[in-house]
Amino acid sequence: MSRIPQSQRLRDQLEDAIVEGLYAPGDRLDPEALASEYQCSRTPVREALQQLATTGMVEVKPKRGTFVARLNVMEVVERFEVMAELEGMCGRLAARRITSDELTALEAAHEACRQARDAGDSDEYYYRNGVFHECIYTASHNDFLAKEALRLHAMLKPYRRLQLHVRNRVKDSFDEHERIVHALRSGDAETARRELMDHVRLQGDRFNDMAASIQRLPPPRA
Template structure:
């Protein structure tokens, strides 16, 4: 179920609760836990050889992102999300990212832009090493800096919220052949547009970077086809 995430990528320290959350997200996305399945903290603690505290913290984050539902006195259950609902969320995410990029091209200060370039350099190193997990975490920082650079607190908050909902599916995409390389190249065009202050290009590149289309759409749908299968 992706236990390799518990092994940290060199150069980036990730809290245990976050790594556990990522493992659980992957297990749900990949169909190891089906919609409606109950997630028992004690059983999960035994499986991942840790205490129940980080498990409970991870489950709380999953509940906040909508991947699980908490039923009082009954437990925590995997939420139901259809492929159609997933695609709709990606469509909204693409628009939000585009808006962030457009505003960031006009408003991002030199300090945030420098941090973005450092994140992109780190992404390049992880890409060259073929380190999907390392790239994934640095990619999150890359996008967070663009949200911050928009200088619109409400927009940044909504972008972060939806990003948290979709991040396991975005991580799944990174495992597709050549996706690390293409993602990094897309980042390069985004950074260039932000440096140039080109709002139109920044918006267009960020929307294309996130939007599911063509082969990327087909690959993701094939990976999560179980979401639309009837439960027995």
């Protein structure tokens, strides 16, 4: 029926489900259960899981099953470190390459963030924040970079969500966005890069703070 393989559909759906927190880190993904869940056999499920394994979303333990990736603190911090660099690169390139249409879209996303902030809706802000960042990825006009940034962004989503309700985080985040938009609008590549890197690094730092305060938060790999 569908023109695209079942395994690919499954991969996307599972990825979404994991990112959305439907399956928590450490959960075992039972192929048979998923097969009956998605009305197919184990084969497409296996292929989907294999693909997710190569992107690092799940971890397969040979002969023991596949589990939603549970990253320890260092692994998350490392990823934030790389994310900061990639976002900074997106900003640097976007400052030089962004089109007026893309700038308009970025400013619209920014405005949407402002409304969510004013409404005090941090969940909504978080969602619109994602759109904002995707605008910058696109504006880098480097499709490979954009894809990689998007992938990492998705991987870190469960860990960024933890800091959703930290005091003043939304307000601070928006101010940082403000400076980023300004830098992009004025085509200041180095400033855009620095602001974006700092913006992401802050998230990594916040995560580290939380992990440090809740010692047993990042359980060792199951």
